[in-house]
Amino acid sequence: MDNAFDLNAVVVFVRIVESGSLSAAARSMKMPKTTVSKRLASLEESLGVALIARTTRKLSVTEAGRAYFAHCQESLRLLEQARAEVTAARSHPSGHLKITAPVDIAHTLLPRVIHAFVGRHPGVRVEVLVANRLVDLVGEGVDLAIRAGPMRDSGMVGRKLIELTANVYASHAYLRRCKAPLQPKDLSSVEFIGYGGANGPFHMVKGRSSVKVDVNPTLVVDDFETIKELVVLGTGAGWLPDFVAKTAGASIVPAVRGWRAKSVGQVHFLYAKQRHPSANVKAFIDVAMEVVPLFLKGELAMPGGDERNLG
Amino acid sequence: MDNAFDLNAVVVFVRIVESGSLSAAARSMKMPKTTVSKRLASLEESLGVALIARTTRKLSVTEAGRAYFAHCQESLRLLEQARAEVTAARSHPSGHLKITAPVDIAHTLLPRVIHAFVGRHPGVRVEVLVANRLVDLVGEGVDLAIRAGPMRDSGMVGRKLIELTANVYASHAYLRRCKAPLQPKDLSSVEFIGYGGANGPFHMVKGRSSVKVDVNPTLVVDDFETIKELVVLGTGAGWLPDFVAKTAGASIVPAVRGWRAKSVGQVHFLYAKQRHPSANVKAFIDVAMEVVPLFLKGELAMPGGDERNLG
DNA sequence: ATGCATTGTCCATGGGTGTGCACAGTGAAA
DNA sequence: TTTCACTGTGCACACCCATGGACAATGCAT
Numbered sequence: 001m002d003n004a005f006d007l008n009a010v011v012v013f014v015r016i017v018e019s020g021s022l023s024a025a026a027r028s029m030k031m032p033k034t035t036v037s038k039r040l041a042s043l044e045e046s047l048g049v050a051l052i053a054r055t056t057r058k059l060s061v062t063e064a065g066r067a068y069f070a071h072c073q074e075s076l077r078l079l080e081q082a083r084a085e086v087t088a089a090r091s092h093p094s095g096h097l098k099i100t101a102p103v104d105i106a107h108t109l110l111p112r113v114i115h116a117f118v119g120r121h122p123g124v125r126v127e128v129l130v131a132n133r134l135v136d137l138v139g140e141g142v143d144l145a146i147r148a149g150p151m152r153d154s155g156m157v158g159r160k161l162i163e164l165t166a167n168v169y170a171s172h173a174y175l176r177r178c179k180a181p182l183q184p185k186d187l188s189s190v191e192f193i194g195y196g197g198a199n200g201p202f203h204m205v206k207g208r209s210s211v212k213v214d215v216n217p218t219l220v221v222d223d224f225e226t227i228k229e230l231v232v233l234g235t236g237a238g239w240l241p242d243f244v245a246k247t248a249g250a251s252i253v254p255a256v257r258g259w260r261a262k263s264v265g266q267v268h269f270l271y272a273k274q275r276h277p278s279a280n281v282k283a284f285i286d287v288a289m290e291v292v293p294l295f296l297k298g299e300l301a302m303p304g305g306d307e308r309n310l311g
Numbered sequence: 312m313d314n315a316f317d318l319n320a321v322v323v324f325v326r327i328v329e330s331g332s333l334s335a336a337a338r339s340m341k342m343p344k345t346t347v348s349k350r351l352a353s354l355e356e357s358l359g360v361a362l363i364a365r366t367t368r369k370l371s372v373t374e375a376g377r378a379y380f381a382h383c384q385e386s387l388r389l390l391e392q393a394r395a396e397v398t399a400a401r402s403h404p405s406g407h408l409k410i411t412a413p414v415d416i417a418h419t420l421l422p423r424v425i426h427a428f429v430g431r432h433p434g435v436r437v438e439v440l441v442a443n444r445l446v447d448l449v450g451e452g453v454d455l456a457i458r459a460g461p462m463r464d465s466g467m468v469g470r471k472l473i474e475l476t477a478n479v480y481a482s483h484a485y486l487r488r489c490k491a492p493l494q495p496k497d498l499s500s501v502e503f504i505g506y507g508g509a510n511g512p513f514h515m516v517k518g519r520s521s522v523k524v525d526v527n528p529t530l531v532v533d534d535f536e537t538i539k540e541l542v543v544l545g546t547g548a549g550w551l552p553d554f555v556a557k558t559a560g561a562s563i564v565p566a567v568r569g570w571r572a573k574s575v576g577q578v579h580f581l582y583a584k585q586r587h588p589s590a591n592v593k594a595f596i597d598v599a600m601e602v603v604p605l606f607l608k609g610e611l612a613m614p615g616g617d618e619r620n621l622g
Numbered sequence: 623a624t625g626c627a628t629t630g631t632c633c634a635t636g637g638g639t640g641t642g643c644a645c646a647g648t649g650a651a652a
Numbered sequence: 653t654t655t656c657a658c659t660g661t662g663c664a665c666a667c668c669c670a671t672g673g674a675c676a677a678t679g680c681a682t
Contacts, residue, residue, distance in 0.1 A: 029315065047401070049401045050583070050589065053448075055449045055450075058449045062589065063406040064397050064406070064589070071392070071393030072390065072393055082378075085378065085382070086358055086375050087359060087360065089360070138370070139366075274355075274364065276359055
């Protein structure tokens with residue numbers, strides 16, 4: 001950085017011309033006169049041109065100085081305007097927001113949140129990237145990710161959205177075919193639809209009670225939404241995250257009344273660890289923290305299918 | 312100068328975006344990576360906005376960063392262009408040049424110099440301020456003054472143009488009326504036209520000889536050109552600077568053949584003492600140093616009156 | 623997998639720079 | 653004239669900041 005010339009000196013120069021004197025400029029910028037003097041001198045030095053002819057009392061801007069001043073003033077005005085725009089956008093959400101989420105969440109929680117978000121912040125263009133793979137946030141320019149399970153991305157910070165609660169669900173018709181009411185141990189003998197390969201025994205809780213449940217999956221699917229559809233059709237009982245089951249409305253219910261499956265983790269947000277998080281990100285998280293619990297409690301109106309075009 | 316934000320950081324930011332990485336930017340600006348990193352961090356701090364999301368390997372410009380970058384890049388381009396224009400104008404004369412000179416010189420030497428100057432540097436607009444008063448150079452935005460006699464302006468530098476030589480001139484007709492050839496002592500008995508109030512005895516020289524001449528002015532005028540006209544008309548003999556007499560062409564000649572008046576000082580330029588004198592000023596002085604001696608030696612063509620409109 | 627090169631950041635240190643003071647020069651007021 | 657307020661600048665010093673080395677993290681090549 002040997003002889004890169006000091007842009008701040010340009011600011012000083014412009015202020016001098018605007019103020020009409022070094023001292024006035026110094027006052028308006030709240031810096032000592034001597035600094036102003038030296039900055040101007042160094043600018044003239046690095047330009048190799050006299051900008052301001054000065055006696056102790058009078059000032060007059062050189063021909064070169066006048067030309068330079070006109071350009072600089074305009075340029076600095078643009079720069080200041082840019083700064084103002086940015087700091088304005090800092091507080092109130094606007095522009096672009098890119099989100100990624102795994103398919104399960106993208107089909108369930110996410111549409112509700114987005115629906116509320118775009119309603120509240122119409123100026124923001126939202127882009128959603130639905131993928132189960134681990135998206136490289138900074139590499140793909142993603143502002144915010146929603147992930148399930150433990151997070152181990154370095155340089156990122158997380159924030160818990162919800163506890164990942166789940167249960168074994170079944171349709172009313174299916175339950176009528178069984179000898180209700182079922183108990184946890186009965187689940188090992190019903191038609192059970194398992195998830196993916198990582199479907200071992202799980203725990204069910206009721207108050208302080210906790211029992212381990214072994215199941216014999218007659219069917220294994222690696223997609224919760226497909227499982228949900230099967231459960232709705234009465235194919236069998238299936239372990240489902242509550243937020244997935246919820247999208248089926250009242251057509252399916254917990255198979256074992258009064259019990260629920262033990263939580264297996266959290267759903268959380270993940271975004272770049274920065275001193276100054278994006279206003280868009282913060283706003284989106286705020287909306288999500290407000291909307292999702294309502295949705296899970298069933299207090300959220302469930303519109304028909306207008307969010308399907310976002311998937 | 313508490314929290315005035317660092318414009319140089321903006322330059323660094325722009326270079327980072329252009330280069331695609333902090334390290335690349337550091338290399339291209341020849342400053343250590345650590346400085347680049349800190350500059351960027353401080354810019355984000357003072358803006359209160361994250362501009363660049365960065366992992367150790369990948370970079371991605373924030374929404375806010377993109378908007379800011381576009382404006383800044385344009386603005387800095389303008390600034391750089393301004394700098395280029397100014398430093399270009401440094402070497403080759405252009406723009407505006409304001410000169411002041413006393414009337415005597417403005418009517419004699421100056422037109423010839425200006426004529427040559429505008430012919431050589433057509434891009435420069437020349438403005439001439441003819442006045443015998445002491446013009447405040449910086450106060451009135453004058454780039455260059457021509458003065459006769461000692462200079463005692465502080466903060467200014469001078470450069471000698473010519474030795475202020477003079478002589479006693481008379482017309483051919485007048486000399487015929489006298490009993491030529493005249494000797495220096497004869498001057499006390501001719502009709503002598505004196506200058507202003509400061510017209511005491513003067514010295515005349517011939518080789519190593521020097522004699523003091525006392526005159527009895529029958530007529531005193533405080534304007535050399537008027538004196539010259541009177542001499543041309545044959546009213547008497549008059550002490551005239553050579554450069555004034557020269558404008559009368561061959562119609563007047565030294566009254567005492569072989570002798571001349573002793574020099575009484577210099578004509579010099581006066582301009583602001585600055586590290587970086589204006590290219591215009593330098594060019595003008597160069598032209599003057601070249602043209603004036605030619606004129607005084609009579610080798611310069613004397614056009615009719617086309618320089619009159621410059622007075 | 624495992625080096626290897628490269629990236630961005632943290633940290634102690636020295637050089638550069640902004641600061642306060644003093645001073646010459648100037649204009650307005652008395 | 654003399655005084656006075658104020659201008660812009662030279663100078664010595666303290667302090668901040670750029671510096672370079674070290675380090676964790678990461679992608680590429682083998």
